[in-house]
Amino acid sequence: MTSAQLQDRPTATAVGLHEVHKTYPGPTPVHALRGVTLTLAPGSFTAVMGPSGSGKSTLLSTAAGLDTPTSGRVLIGDQDISTLRADDLTRFRRRQVGFVFQAYNLVPHLSVAENVELPLVLAGTRPDRQWRTELLEAVGMGGTEQRRPTELSGGQAQRVAIARALFARPTVVFADEPTGALDSRTGAQVVQVLRDTADRFGQTVVVVTHDPHVAAAADSVAVLADGLLVDRLHSPTAQQVAARMLTLAGA
Structure with missing residues (x-):
């Protein structure tokens, strides 16, 4: 499959949350999401921001199928993942959802090439080495196929993690604070890599971040507060994002 084919999505929606609630039970139940409705188009680059405790991480884990909503529907492409059994959901995630984590999560004893190929190996699918080379x-990171994660800088490791997330040609890539462990200069480079690869391959990307500069690289910013989607900012500057976060902090 070519990079052009990656852009040929059969659905008008890459990710859809419809009246999603998530409550964590306990003596004092935590209402992490309160009726969130959010639709993301294929090929879009979206940042998710909000104060601490606003529901950002819960939104990501629920949208990615890592956690189950208390109520509401979650769609990835045409598939309502809220209805899938655990084993079916695991198989679906391996093929349709890519992840980039703050801590990279590369397997130390595997080479760069093997780390990139891992999602398809786990899914029992033969990896496309030409596609791996292109990514x-x-x-x-061309020419680094045989290096180990311990031989990479933090920025290099995150670039490999981005290639791994893209390797299965997923419907969506979720990135959780992908620059959180990096210095500002390296973080900016990693964000640019995410932006460039999203544009080049028509890849839908959702980034949870606290950094206005990361958010400013996105097409739009979904702003959460107290489990509610309170705003959508389109093509904002870092200054505009920072100003919006300050208004929430002072609310």
Whole structure:
């Protein structure tokens, strides 16, 4: 499959949350999401922001199928993942959902090439080595196939993690604070890699971040507060994002 084919999505929606509630039970129940409705188009680059405790991480884990909503529907492409059994959901995630984590989550004893191929290996699918080479070139890591994660800088490791997330040609890639462990200069480079690969391959990307500069690289910013979607900012600057966060902090 070519990169052009990756852009040929059969659905008008990449991710859809419809009246999603998530409550964590306990002596004092925590209402992490309160009726969130959010639709993301294929090929869009969306940042999710909000104060601490606003529901950002819960939104990501619920949208990605890592956690189950208390009520409401979650769709990835045409599939309502809220209805899938655990085993079916695991198989679906391996093929349709890519992840980029703050801590990279590369397997230390595997080479760069093996780390990138891992999602398809786990899914029992033969990896496309030409596609792997194209991805590594796209993220600026061409020629590093045989290196181990311990031989990489933090920025390089995150570039490999981005290539791994893209390798199965998923419907959506979720990135959880992908620059959180990096210095500002390296973080900016990683964000640019995410932005460039999203544009090049028509990839839908959702980034949870606290950094206005990361959010400013996105097409739009979904703003959460107290489990509610309170705003959508389109093509904002870092200054506009920071100002909006300050208004929430002072609310």
